[in-house]
């Protein structure tokens with residue numbers, strides 16, 4: 001789905017800075033994301049890609065700047081020199097808009113697949129158990145795992161676990177989904193099945209999706225826009241056809257040369 005410039009952004013990152021000790025991870029970072037846009041964040045290790053996703057999820061605070069989700073300020077209370085969300089109610093409401101899937105799937109090991117997907121809507125949104133189960137089965141069907149509903153996580157492959165983690169995040173009906181290197185911990189033969197699910201989500205839903213990935217071929221096929229990050233700043237951004245085939249900046253060119261030299265598809 002292609003983003004439309006005239007529509008107000010669903011995410012605005014406005015001059016956001018963040019340091020860990022003396023190390024400045026994000027340096028006056030600014031970008032916005034349109035509703036339904038599919039955005040891929042690429043760049044060298046340590047450039048701040050995961051940090052910005054964690055900040056959007058309120059798993060990290062910020063030092064300065066603004067983040068607005070659907071026009072509403074995410075961090076606006078000063079606490080120990082950091083900006084944090086105003087209060088629990090505000091935090092809860094803002095978090096409900098965003099889902100995240102991590103590199104490590106973190107399923108609850110003592111619960112079956114169906115219970116893993118059902119738990120959060122019942123506990124955090126007060127959804128009736130039967131309705132949550134029905135929705136969970138639809139989502140498991142969508143990720144190709146309806147037949148594993150009663151399986152325990154330990155009985156699944158890494159790719160299957162990651163697909164359950166995607167279904168679990170979707171069960172909370174977020175408007176925005178963040179994917180942080182979701183295939184990095186998988187054996188190569190399991191990567192495609194997870195990417196196929198994400199492709200399907202990108203094609204068939206109007207969710208806004210932000211993806212941090214080292215899979216350049218996937219970023220190319222998936223994204224409306226690719227942002228190349230380095231040292232906490234955006235070096236260059238544009239449609240995948242431009243960034244991957246005709247990057248303007250020396251740093252982007254160098255990064256892509258290394259990826260190609262390592263034998264990866266772009």
Ligand SMILES: Nc1ncnc2c1ncn2[C@@H]1O[C@H](COP(=O)(O)OP(=O)(O)OP(=O)(O)O)[C@@H](O)[C@H]1O
Nearest residue numbers: 020025043044045046047048049050051052181212
């Ligand atoms: N909680 C933390 N405390 C201290 N340093 C941190 C913390 N989180 C991240 N960092 C550091 O911040 C830098 C940016 O990390 P980040 O994970 O955002 O990079 P990245 O671009 O996602 O890298 P990668 O592609 O390797 O995941 C790294 O040098 C990392 O070690």
